[in-house]
Amino acid sequence: MQKLLRFSGIIDAVNERIGRLISWLVLIMVLLGVYNAVTRKLSQTIGMDLSSNAYIEAQWYMFSLVFLWGAGYALKHQAHVRVDILYSRVSERAKAWIDIIGTCLFLIPLSVLIVWVSYSYAADSWAILEVSPDPGGLPRYLIKSVIPIAFVLLIVQGISELIKQIAFLKGQIPFPRSGHGEEGV
Helix, strand or coil: CHHHHHHHHHHHHHHHHHHHHHHHHHHHHHHHHHHHHHHHHHHHHHCCCCCCHHHHHHHHHHHHHHHHHHHHHHHHCCCCCCCHHHHCCCCHHHHHHHHHHHHHHHHHHHHHHHHHHHHHHHHHHHHCCCECCCCCCCEHHHHHHHHHHHHHHHHHHHHHHHHHHHHHHCCCCCCCCCCCCCCCC
16 A cells, blocks of 8 residues: 555645646736736727737636646645535545545546547647637647646546545545645655
8 A cells, every 4th residue: 555655645746746837827827818908908099909819829728727737736635626515524434435436436437538538639639730710829739638638637636536545544544635645655
């Protein structure tokens, strides 16, 4: 079990680094959004277009990266939306079982399905080097590649969470809480 917990720690570290890196995209995305809004109004005032579809699409791409690649980070930190009606009222052992069942029946199968479907979606886009139909737009094949990668990251984080829940049930680590699943590793 210790080897699995070390593996879980590696997965956690990867998603932690990715989450911290993409958090900077939020600042860049906001600044780009301000630029887009200001130039749109300024362009109307001076009668000359200062904006570009590339800037607007770059903002959209950054949002996609934050949302998709942040999913594994959010799972690691127990930040996903969950129906807390039952979960908040049960013991830690019951919570561990709920997490294990939910991960095995829903998270991993759905994520595998999305990887399977989105892989061909991204591969088809790469095959034609798809670009935006808008003038000055960005390549689409790059952002479409983000989808399967995001769900692979989510799958491996789900596996990490499974390892920690099983280790808890075996009495090897304390109950894994928000981002503190490395105890006992």
